[in-house]
Amino acid sequence: MAKQIHSVIPLTLNALKAACSQCNLRELCLPYGLSEQEVEAVDNMVGVRRRIKRQQHLYRAGEAFEAIYAIRSGFFKTDVLLEDGRDQVTGFQMAGEILGMDGISGEAHTCNAVALEDSEICVIPFVHLERLSREIQALQHHFHKVMSREIVRDHGVMMLLGTxxxxxxxxxxxxxxxxxxxxxxxxxxxxxxxxxxxxxxxxxxxxxxxxxxxxxxxxxxxxxxxxxxxxxxxxxxxxxxxxxxxxx
Amino acid sequence: MAKQIHSVIPLTLNALKAACSQCNLRELCLPYGLSEQEVEAVDNMVGVRRRIKRQQHLYRAGEAFEAIYAIRSGFFKTDVLLEDGRDQVTGFQMAGEILGMDGISGEAHTCNAVALEDSEICVIPFVHLERLSREIQALQHHFHKVMSREIVRDHGVMMLLGTxxxxxxxxxxxxxxxxxxxxxxxxxxxxxxxxxxxxxxxxxxxxxxxxxxxxxxxxxxxxxxxxxxxxxxxxxxxxxxxxxxxxx
DNA sequence: CAGAGGTGTTGACACAAATCAAACGCTTAG
DNA sequence: CTAAGCGTTTGATTTGTGTCAACACCTCTG
The missing domain is CATH 1.10.10.10 (Winged helix-like DNA-binding domain superfamily/Winged helix DNA-binding domain)
Structure with a gap:
C-alpha cells in the first residue's frame, strides 16, 4: 500500500479527451440549460480523463493544487492525517461527485484521495474552470453550489459525529x-x-x-x-x- | 430566547453604507492588490451594514438565501437542528469571517446563525458577488479560497470529533x-x-x-x-x- | 490446492464520558 | 438590596464504546 511508486502515473493510452457533451453524468456535473456552444467550451475546459486503479492515490495531502476532479466512474475516499498517525476519513465519493476542492484555499491539497475501486476521473484544471466561470454565469453558479453542498454535507457529518x-x-x-x-x-x-x-x-x-x-x-x-x-x-x-x- | 419576534429587523438607523475601502478588516475579507477602481466596485457590491444584538438570529435554517455576510465586529455561532430536537453547533465565527455559504447550494439556509454578542455585519447580496466575481478575477479567486477554507476547517472539526x-x-x-x-x-x-x-x-x-x-x-x-x-x-x-x- | 495475509466477527473486560443529582455563584430584574 | 434564574461546578453512578484477544472467513498468490 505504501509501496506504490508515486501517486498516479497518467497512462497515455488512457489520457482520452473527455467529452462532457456525451457524458451520462452530465446532469450531475454541469448546470442545466447550457447552449451547445457553452457545452463545447466546457468540453475544452476539462482536460484529460485518467484511470486510477484501486488503492492508488488521486492526490495526496501537500501536493500542489492544480485541478479539481470529477468522478466518471468508481469510488473514492478522502482522508486527513495527523502527525501522530491518527487519521480521519472525511468522505466517500462516487460517480458524478467532485474531488479536490480542499486544495483551493492553500494552493496545496490538505487531504488524500484514494480510489477504493478502479476508477476514472476527469481532470478539470482550476485556472480553466475559473476562467470559464467568469464567462458562463450558469457554470459559475453551479460550481458555487457544488462547493456549498460540500459544506452542508460536512455539517451533516458533524451532526452525526457530535450527537x-x-x-x-x-x-x-x-x-x-x-x-x-x-x-x-x-x-x-x-x-x-x-x-x-x-x-x-x-x-x-x-x-x-x-x-x-x-x-x-x-x-x-x-x-x-x-x-x-x-x-x-x-x-x-x-x-x-x-x-x-x-x-x- | 424563543420569543424574539422574528429573525432580524434591519434598523434603518443602522443601515449604514459599508465601505470596504475604509475597513480595517479589509485584508481578511478582500484579496490583495485590487485597484482603486476595483475596491470601489466592491464597496458598491456590499449592501448595508446591520447590527445584530446578542441572541438575535442573523438568519435561520429554511430562510431564503440571498446574501452572505461578513462579520465586521462581534461573535456568532452557527448550528444545525435535527427534527428530534438535537442540535449541533457547527462553528463559531468572529470578525473578518464569512457567514452564510451553506445557503448557496439549496437557495435556502441550512443552519442558524446567532450573535453571541452585539455584532455588526456587512450584507453581501449574492447575485452582486457573483456578478462582480465574473469581472474581477482576484475577487473570484478569493471567494473560492474562502469557501475552500471553510471545507478544510470542517475537515479539521471532523478529525476532532472523530478521533x-x-x-x-x-x-x-x-x-x-x-x-x-x-x-x-x-x-x-x-x-x-x-x-x-x-x-x-x-x-x-x-x-x-x-x-x-x-x-x-x-x-x-x-x-x-x-x-x-x-x-x-x-x-x-x-x-x-x-x-x-x-x-x- | 494450500498457505498466508488481510479482513471481519465475537467475547470479556476496561474505561471515558454520559447521566443524574445537588449545590454554588453570577447576573439580572424588580 | 434581595430574590430568581440561569449557568457552572462537582460528585456518584451508569453505560456505551474502546481495547485486547482469539478465531473465522475470504481472496489472492504461488
Whole structure:
C-alpha cells in the first residue's frame, strides 16, 4: 500500500479527451440549460480523463493544487492525517461527485484521495474552470453550489459525529449510501460496500469492532442482511426509525 | 430566547453604507492588490451594514438565501437542528469571517446563525458577488479560497470529533481560539469566551459537564486559569502537548 | 490446492464520558 | 438590596464504546 511508486502515473493510452457533451453524468456535473456552444467550451475546459486503479492515490495531502476532479466512474475516499498517525476519513465519493476542492484555499491539497475501486476521473484544471466561470454565469453558479453542498454535507457529518450514537451513525451512513446509489440508477436496497469496516469506522468516529457489531445487530433485528461487503437493506423504514427516534 | 419576534429587523438607523475601502478588516475579507477602481466596485457590491444584538438570529435554517455576510465586529455561532430536537453547533465565527455559504447550494439556509454578542455585519447580496466575481478575477479567486477554507476547517472539526478525546478536543478548541484572536490583534493568552459550556460542548461533541470538568483539570494542571468565561492560557506549550502526544 | 495475509466477527473486560443529582455563584430584574 | 434564574461546578453512578484477544472467513498468490 505504501509501496506504490508515486501517486498516479497518467497512462497515455488512457489520457482520452473527455467529452462532457456525451457524458451520462452530465446532469450531475454541469448546470442545466447550457447552449451547445457553452457545452463545447466546457468540453475544452476539462482536460484529460485518467484511470486510477484501486488503492492508488488521486492526490495526496501537500501536493500542489492544480485541478479539481470529477468522478466518471468508481469510488473514492478522502482522508486527513495527523502527525501522530491518527487519521480521519472525511468522505466517500462516487460517480458524478467532485474531488479536490480542499486544495483551493492553500494552493496545496490538505487531504488524500484514494480510489477504493478502479476508477476514472476527469481532470478539470482550476485556472480553466475559473476562467470559464467568469464567462458562463450558469457554470459559475453551479460550481458555487457544488462547493456549498460540500459544506452542508460536512455539517451533516458533524451532526452525526457530535450527537449520534453508534447505531444511529451506521444507520445514517447506510441510508445515505442507499440514497446516493438510487440517484445513480442503482438499487436502493442492495449494494456492495467498497470500503473496509475500518474505513467506515474512521468516517463515523467508531472502531471497526463497533461497526461490525452494529452490522450484526441490524441483521439480528432484520433491518439488513450482511455478507461481507454485500449489503441488502430489508427494512428501510426500520433504519429510519433508528435516526429520528432516539432523542435522549 | 424563543420569543424574539422574528429573525432580524434591519434598523434603518443602522443601515449604514459599508465601505470596504475604509475597513480595517479589509485584508481578511478582500484579496490583495485590487485597484482603486476595483475596491470601489466592491464597496458598491456590499449592501448595508446591520447590527445584530446578542441572541438575535442573523438568519435561520429554511430562510431564503440571498446574501452572505461578513462579520465586521462581534461573535456568532452557527448550528444545525435535527427534527428530534438535537442540535449541533457547527462553528463559531468572529470578525473578518464569512457567514452564510451553506445557503448557496439549496437557495435556502441550512443552519442558524446567532450573535453571541452585539455584532455588526456587512450584507453581501449574492447575485452582486457573483456578478462582480465574473469581472474581477482576484475577487473570484478569493471567494473560492474562502469557501475552500471553510471545507478544510470542517475537515479539521471532523478529525476532532472523530478521533480525539475530551481533553484533546478542548485543548484544540482553546488553541484555535487563541490563534484566531491573535490574528486579530488581541492577546493570544487571555480572552473572554462568548459561548456557554453547553455551546462549547455541542461544538465539541461533549456534554457541558465534561467541558466543565476538562476546564477544571486544565486549571489544576496549571495550563490555564478559568473564571467563568474569562480564560487565561498559562502554558500554551502544555496544551499543545495534549494534542500531538496522545496517540493511542 | 494450500498457505498466508488481510479482513471481519465475537467475547470479556476496561474505561471515558454520559447521566443524574445537588449545590454554588453570577447576573439580572424588580 | 434581595430574590430568581440561569449557568457552572462537582460528585456518584451508569453505560456505551474502546481495547485486547482469539478465531473465522475470504481472496489472492504461488
Amino acid at each position: 449520534m450514537r453508534a447505531e444511529e451513525r451506521l444507520a445514517a451512513f447506510l441510508l445515505n449510501l442507499s440514497q446516493r446509489f438510487t440517484a445513480r440508477g442503482y438499487s436502493p436496497a442492495e449494494f456492495h460496500l467498497r470500503m473496509t469496516r475500518d474505513e467506515i469506522g474512521s468516517y463515523l468516529g467508531l472502531k471497526l469492532e463497533t461497526v461490525s457489531r452494529a452490522f450484526s445487530r441490524f441483521q439480528d433485528e432484520g433491518f439488513i442482511s450482511v455478507q461481507q461487503k454485500h449489503i441488502r437493506i430489508l427494512n428501510i423504514a426500520g433504519l429510519k426509525t433508528l435516526l429520528t427516534h432516539q432523542a435522549s | 480525539m478525546r475530551a481533553e484533546e478536543r478542548l485543548a484544540a478548541f482553546l488553541l484555535n481560539l487563541s490563534q484566531r484572536f491573535t490574528a486579530r490583534g488581541y492577546s493570544p493568552a487571555e480572552f473572554h469566551l462568548r459561548m456557554t459550556r453547553d455551546e462549547i460542548g455541542s461544538y465539541l461533541g461533549l456534554k457541558l459537564e465534561t467541558v466543565s470538568r476538562a476546564f477544571s483539570r486544565f486549571q489544576d494542571e496549571g495550563f490555564i486559569s478559568v473564571q467563568q468565561k474569562h480564560i487565561r492560557i498559562l502554558n500554551i506549550a502544555g496544551l499543545k502537548t495534549l494534542l500531538t502526544h496522545q496517540a493511542s
